[in-house]
Amino acid sequence: MGGWRALRSAVCVMVALYLLAPLVIVVIVSFSAASFLRFPPPALSFRWYDNLFGDPGWMRSIAISIEVLIPASLSATVLGTAAAYALIRGRVPGASLILGCLMLPIVVPAIITGAGLYGVYRGLGLNGTRTGLIIGHTVLIMPYVVATVSASLRMMDARLEDAAATLGASPWAGFRRVTLPLLMPSVLSGLLFAMVVSFDELIVSLFISTARVRPVTVLMWSNVRGDFDPTIAAIATLCFVFAFFALLLEMIVRRRAGAEHT
């Protein structure tokens, strides 16, 4: 057993390096003074961040990503929570089938969703609009909220809500005063993950955006495929920092709620 332990620890350390090394390298390269992606950098500087923040193209893309992310993640959270509540608590015929359908956008390869939306949007003039992006992102990120919230509803004691009803609370009051407060940690965690997924979404956005309305991932995509300079490492670092804090916040929300990750 000792040999297995040692092997296991060795694999864990290697995997840790494997998962983290690229991210650490990107962060370091983003502070490079050299004008190409050399590692280790000859000297450090903030020039690529200056470059990034001074470039109206990048700034506009970041703004568009945020303008899409906020409405999309909020509506996905509201719609996803409503769906999860109806399916887990309501007496809905075929609930598990409906739940499966709501998960489809994660299972179907994004290239298919993207191509389909692009084709349908052409007739509606929605390609290259914020509205089009918001609708597309909402449907893509809703499953994550449905999954998180329905998992937590299943673990919650339904008798608490029955008690509220017995004591005379209307269904809406029961939901607002009993169910929702208990669900809040998982709703927040679904919202955070939905925000991250929307911010990172590339493939569907690639199809339905145009040069005028281009989220940051799409601009990154068109940059990484040519000769790229460390500006892209700077924006990648910002994305990484965003994800890092979102995950940290999510883990704190979960720990506060006392729900251990499994």
Next chain:
Amino acid sequence: MKRIDHRIWLLVPPLLLLLVAFIGPVTWLLSRAFTQPAPGFGNFVELWEHPVYLRVIWNTLLISAITTPVCVAVGFPVAHAMTYANARTRRWLIFLVLLPFWTSLLVRTFATVILLQRNGPLNAMLLGMGIIGQPLPLLYNMTGLLIGAVQVLLPFVIFPLHASMMKIEPAYMQAALTLGADPLRAFFRVYLPLTLPGLMTGATLVFISVLGYFVTPAMLGGVRQLMVAQLIQDQIGQFGNWGIAGALSLILLLATAVLLGLLHATVGLKAVAR
């Protein structure tokens, strides 16, 4: 008469969105396969008659088939360590695996490009240690694609495996060992079969993810690693060939559905949210 549960109305807005912005567009795309440029099965005949298309489909299956066992082999020890570590180490391991999971795919793949470059850190390290005499070609080939894909997909096997392992009674292994099985035999005959639900779930998730892979092969793979998703995009973006794109999408979707169906039939589909 049973009263209708009014909560059912809460389903209307989300299902409407799903129908209009997902099921509708996907169905529209798939139906192109039979309508454009002419009604019938012409697009499938064309796919069958052109070795280029068949090679890309074959490539895609091959890359999925290579990536999946590698992910399982690397993920298994990590899931095992996660399961039997103390609470503190477990939290660290979970954070470690979740962090890249939450980080943009594009960012991670771009990071891998820097790492694997000809004069990148990995080659520099191997040269410095005297392991290799010349930089290895790690990018734009199968090696690069595999390194990038496994990195991205590890969490998909680690978490289901971890969930399965948490359910295994330690007494089972002890019983096998007490009854005289050597550790290796006990592992293969008792422990491994008990992890099968998680293992199958993880492997299926990896396999179907690779089938639809777009970003990673485009950035890390070479011309020989062209996969179906890129082909679909090329057909639409460059040639406006919606019929072929629809046919390829249908094949991709059917392959995904068959694999999920098999998983459902063997271990049952549970909400594999994380």
